Amino acid sequence: MLTVRKRPVGNPYYYLGDLVYSCDCPLYDEEDSPVSLKLSSTSFKIDLFNERLMEFLTYSSLLRMYSTNYIAASDHGDGTSRISIFLVATSSASSAPKILIMNIMMELLGNLKTIGELDKFSATCAVKAAQQEVRVEAARDDGPIWPPQTRPQLDIRKQAEKPEYYEAVSRIMKYRNTYLRDRSVFVEGQEMVKLLGALGATAEDFDSIQRVSDHLYTDPTLPFRRSRNGRFCFDFGTRSVRRLEFQPFALSLEEDFKRHDSGQVRVFDEVQNELQLNTAFQALLVFKAMVCHGIATRPRPKLDYGSNKWVCTLFNLRTVTSPDMLGEPALEGVHTDGVDHTMTTYLGSSNMAPNSAVTLMHDMRETTGIRFGQIKPELIVARAHHRHFLDTLLIVDHERKHSISPVYAVDTAREATRDMLIFFTRRPVTRNLNHVSEGIDSLAAHREMPMEIPLFVPGGS
Secondary structure, eight states: OBOOOOOSTTOSSEEETTEEEEOOSOBOBTTOOOEEEEEOSSEEEEEESOGGGHHHHHHOTTGGGEEEEEEEEEEOSSSOEEEEEEEEEOHHHHTSOTHHHHHHHHHHHHHGGGSGGGGGBOHHHHHHHHHHTOEEEEOOSSSOSSOOOOSOOOOGGGGTTOHHHHHHHHHHHHHHHHHHHHSEEEEOHHHHHHHHHHHTOOHHHHHHTTTGGGGOEEOSSOTTEEEEEEEEEEETTTTEEEEEOOOOBOOOGGGTOOSTTTTOOBOOOBOOHHHHTOHHHHHHHHHHHHHHTTOOOOOOTTBOTTOSEEEEEEEEEEEEEBTTBOBOTTTTOSBOOSSSEEEEEEEEEESBOTTOOEEEEEOTTSOTTOOGGGOOGGGEEEEEEOOSTTOEEEEETTTOEEEEOOBOBSSTTSOEEEEEEEEEEEOOBOTTSOOTTGGGOOOOBOSSSOOEEEOOOTTOO
16 A cells, blocks of 8 residues: 555644645555655655665656755565655755645656556556645645644643652752763663653653554664654753654764664654653653753764754664564664763563663773673673663763663563663754764754743753
8 A cells, every 4th residue: 555644643634744635545555565755845755665666766857856865775574675765855946846746756656557566556546546636735834734732742831830840850950960970870760750740741641651662663774673763952042842854864983883784874764743742751851951951071073062952863662572583772782872962761671581681881992883792891880771661871972882781581482572762862963074964964843743842951040
């Protein structure tokens, strides 16, 4: 089935970037091979699961109008491959009529039936549906194209009259002092529940966030992992955190990340409202900003430390160990994450042995990329073990390398899973210095899934 994702549930429109499609006619592929499209006047993202479409995507005259073409491919081990393409428009293309984007979609659909083994696609029906049943509307210029959110959002200002709020702020500042002194801090989950609740997280959202990982998709490069990600901006000028638009993701050897996909541009499925509008998740963002704000760290090359904005890339990850495959939370071995501050929060596990997923923090002299069993004991500076809901670890990423042991199963005949939230936070990339993320570091707000909540700034009025 050719899938145009429909969000939010119950809304009659298909939202694709800055275009709005209303479609009554489904677009089918008899084999249920998923294809997802995301379009806007300035960007075009497509995920598909048949590498025979590469020829079309490479030679399309319309797509050649686009200046930057990021391609990531991964073999799923079942005879299929996932290919993700992200294109950034040139100035001439971005000013072209919006119908150009529709023509790209039409050209894609029209070529499905002509590419070798893809005769199974009902391309003629798909094109007819696109021509006759799809209505294109320009995005409104006066705000986000998504309907206003009716779900209450976290607003720490509403907690200001509650004594428990000030008690929580005081305790968080003590953890901040520990972080400042030790360059890492571990907060037990039971304490995190109290702190986040005092910041405004609800009991209902504490419950629902434990199930959010059930809706993850395959990872672009790791077969034992299911993943989504999303980008957020800690803006200390506006004292708020907001969702940023989709961008691909990359980590390089230059950033102490040594793995088979180092430097590769990867495209992840996006975090949905189910997570970003959860008040427990939003309270985690507020908590991290409170701990990290104002703490000087060893600067990373090519980042803009004069900016009052921080890019926070959030990963929701499920590591899976099966009878045939060992799940490794850190296949890369000893590493850093290319950021200033890393925060890891445990959501839950199933059938996971108690000796699984131990985190070790290392002196920066430790060798990047060595396996967990090869580390030098004398260079271990700290240890942490996420075992309970909301157990949370913060690390000054450019001053402490870290590694994580594999996920082991209690019952080796069944899958074992471990669910985490990973928050990578750094300053924006400085332009024209060839940072691996220079072309994929936008600070533009997410128009399809907007979210913005106030922050508490330590020392601020």
